[in-house]
Amino acid sequence: MAGEIDFDFVRHDGGIASSWAQRAAPGQLAEMPAGTRARVFVEVGEDSHRQELPTKADAEVTWLVRDGAPAGRSDLLERALRDMEWLPGTVFVWAAGEAVTLKGIRVI
Numbered sequence: 001m002a003g004e005i006d007f008d009f010v011r012h013d014g015g016i017a018s019s020w021a022q023r024a025a026p027g028q029l030a031e032m033p034a035g036t037r038a039r040v041f042v043e044v045g046e047d048s049h050r051q052e053l054p055t056k057a058d059a060e061v062t063w064l065v066r067d068g069a070p071a072g073r074s075d076l077l078e079r080a081l082r083d084m085e086w087l088p089g090t091v092f093v094w095a096a097g098e099a100v101t102l103k104g105i106r107v108i
Contacts, residue, residue, distance in 0.1 A: 037087055043077050043097070045069075072098030078105050 012018050038059040044050060047065050064076040077097065095102055 039084065039087070041077055041080050043071075043074065043101075045071065072100045074101065075104065077101060078108075081105055081108055 036058065040053070040059055040061045041064060042050075042053075042061065043064040043066060045066050046068055047063075050063050050065075053059075053061055062080060064074075064080055066074045066076060078101070095105060
């Protein structure tokens, strides 16, 4: 369906995302609360893989294009996160991707 994002979770004991996923009900991801700011980084293999991401929130979407490099073989996401200016206040991060790609990000 257009305008829909599906999230898959591996359920296990402990962890913020896993605990939330076990309690979540359909529709709870429909929108972020008013006033929530977000920065979204999406890595794709090539420019043609970009998709329109409808949002009513204050979300800044940055597309990171690997130009055909295999998934998990790029440091685009890590460099983008290291170079960005963090939002003020308490920041929460949710990340998903190839384990090798996320290894350097876990220490930021």
